[in-house]
Amino acid sequence: MARLRAGIVGAGIAGASCAGTLAAAGWEVDVFDKARGAGGRLSTRRLEQGWATMxxxxxxxxxxxxxxxxxxxxxxxxxxxxxxxxxxxxxxxxxxxxxxxxxxxxxIEPSQIVRQLLGNARLHTESRVATIQPRTIILENGQTRGDYDCVICSVPVPQAVPLLVALPRLHERLGEVRxxxxxxxxxxxxxxxxxxxxxxxxxxxxxxxxxxxxxxxxxxxxxxxxxxxxxxxxxxxxxxxxxxxxxxxxxxxxxxxxxxxxxxxxxxxxDTSIGGFWLGDRENRVALIGDGIAGVGVERAWESGMRLAQSLILAKDELADCPSVSD
Ligand SMILES: Cc1cc2nc3c(=O)[nH]c(=O)nc-3n(C[C@H](O)[C@H](O)[C@H](O)COP(=O)(O)OP(=O)(O)OC[C@H]3O[C@@H](n4cnc5c(N)ncnc54)[C@H](O)[C@@H]3O)c2cc1C
CATH class of the missing domain: 3.90.660.10 (Polyamine Oxidase; Chain A, domain 2)
Structure with a gap:
């Protein structure tokens, strides 16, 4: 049987926990991040002697x-x-x-902890995503990566808004988050x-x-x-x-x-979040995770990624329609 495939936008702790959990269950996972490495808001600044957390x-x-x-x-x-x-x-x-x-x-550098969470997922750095469409990720350089069983958007909500114009059901929920x-x-x-x-x-x-x-x-x-x-x-x-x-x-x-x-x-x-662990559009197989969905902080971000991955694994290839799951 062909392996299930996920495309994830954003290699912060939410995207990484989702990617690593799916990869450990045998999914083929691509993670795209615009930055030079993983970590997002847990990234560090290199110094001549060591690193510092900003x-x-x-x-x-x-x-x-x-x-x-x-x-x-x-x-x-x-x-x-x-x-x-x-x-x-x-x-x-x-x-x-x-x-x-x-x-x-x-x-150790927190970005290394995030990197380790990615497990066997493939990380594509310096890969800014311009648009998400059903089952498809389009990069800013025009490349299209498609045929995913699920596309997961794991970036701060205001940065997700322009990526999701082709998905009105998700897009219309996002204005609430600041x-x-x-x-x-x-x-x-x-x-x-x-x-x-x-x-x-x-x-x-x-x-x-x-x-x-x-x-x-x-x-x-x-x-x-x-x-x-x-x-x-x-x-x-x-x-x-x-x-x-x-x-x-x-x-x-x-x-x-x-x-x-x-x-x-x-x-x-x-300062507000949507609630639940993820926001999903089952029909188009796209879901959103991260702290703008699940609530402020590293713990909530990590848990939103992990919980979505567990739900996808349990459902095999069905993305649960989960606009507001309470915890
Ligand atoms: C200064 C500061 C202090 C904080 N203090 C605390 C604290 O003490 N305790 C605590 O629990 N939390 C704290 N937080 C919050 C915590 O860091 C975040 O809640 C958590 O790291 C969010 O993780 P995430 O994966 O949801 O998002 P992020 O870490 O933001 O990851 C999103 C990723 O998406 C990438 N991305 C964005 N747009 C695109 C695109 N178009 N294409 C490709 N990639 C894209 C970004 O490069 C980034 O790597 C703090 C945050 C900051 C900034």
């Missing part, structure tokens, strides 16, 4: 099955619980020291509080996480959504200058903060 700094699990997946990654030495000093608050008010419960930090942006920076400073994570009580800056490689005093700093909305159209230089001066003020630093890299995540986190 996307999600933590992975956390509230429940099974992701909790047991995390335990497995901890056993393999890929993740460790966040242990160091965590400060909450504001320097000129008072800092509170506390632990971050159930939060894990990667010990994402909020975040500016991320790699900053270096001397002094400041002795901590590994600083959670600010501030309207401009949200979080700073000390980076294990890249030498002393290197931090990934995440802006608030409000800051990123204000500076969404600003140059990287302007956003960096504003954020660095906010950090200096918040930490009372005597020396300037150096900004070594910056990135605007236009679609960092959804």
């Amino acid at each position: 996307g999600s700094p933590f992975i956390s699990a509230k429940r099974d099955p992701f909790r047991s997946q995390l335990r497995d990654w901890v056993r393999q030495g890929w993740l460790a619980p966040v242990r160091g000093d965590v400060l909450f608050g504001r320097a000129n008010k008072s800092w509170a020291r506390a632990q971050l419960q159930n939060h894990y930090t990667p010990l 994402y909020r942006p975040v500016w991320s920076f790699l900053m270096r400073w001397e002094g400041g509080p002795a901590a590994d994570v600083i959670k600010f009580d501030d309207h401009l800056i949200d979080l700073a996480v000390r980076q294990p490689s890249g030498g002393d005093g290197l931090w990934a700093v995440h802006s608030s959504h409000e800051f990123a909305e204000t500076y969404r159209e600003a140059s990287a230089m302007e956003a960096s200058t504003r954020a660095a001066s906010a950090v200096m003020g918040l930490l009372g630093l005597p020396w300037p903060v150096e900004v070594e890299a910056s990135h605007l995540w236009r679609y960092a986190q959804p």
Whole structure:
């Protein structure tokens, strides 16, 4: 019997968990990503010595099955619980020291964890998808890949909208989902509080996480959504200058903060989602997964991919029509 075939757009954690689960069940799986590698919002920036995380700094699990997946990654030495000093608050008010419960930090590049989830699926990098049609993926360079038993779109919902105009049943549901942006920076400073994570009580800056490689005093700093909305159209230089001066003020630093890299995540986190684990169009054999469908965070994204794959495997070649499955 011919192997079932899936085409997946997006090699973030949702696309990868779906791809790997299908591939492990014997499906032939192609995954297309516009980026140079897998990872999506879990991708990292390479440094001369090591790497730094500019996307999600933590992975956390509230429940099974992701909790047991995390335990497995901890056993393999890929993740460790966040242990160091965590400060909450504001320097000129008072800092509170506390632990971050159930939060894990990667010990290897998170993009490698995502890469490993892909298993035997074929990853096509630098392959931007322009259109999805029933059973068919059309790349921006004009190539058509077709005859899939199922096409799965695993990109942030606003990026899925232009891909799905040929599929009105899915397309019309997507306007409901909004994402909020975040500016991320790699900053270096001397002094400041002795901590590994600083959670600010501030309207401009949200979080700073000390980076294990890249030498002393290197931090990934995440802006608030409000800051990123204000500076969404600003140059990287302007956003960096504003954020660095906010950090200096918040930490009372005597020396300037150096900004070594910056990135605007236009679609960092959804503030609404469709609900359920996936949104499916059975007739056309297309489904959507990811955090805009299943809810914010790595855990929900991973689970949406895995649950869709399990359902496809159980149904053999029938894509369950599942606009809103509750969990
Ligand atoms: C700054 C920041 C901090 C965060 N902090 C946390 C946190 O502390 N805890 C937490 O749980 N979550 C956090 N998140 C959210 C978390 O990272 C996401 O929920 C999760 O990674 C989403 O995975 P995904 O697979 O759904 O999407 P993505 O990771 O966005 O994957 C989508 C993929 O699709 C690709 N793509 C898009 N368009 C196309 C196209 N046309 N053709 C081909 N490929 C395409 C992209 O390149 C990308 O690789 C954070 C996110 C950001 C940005």
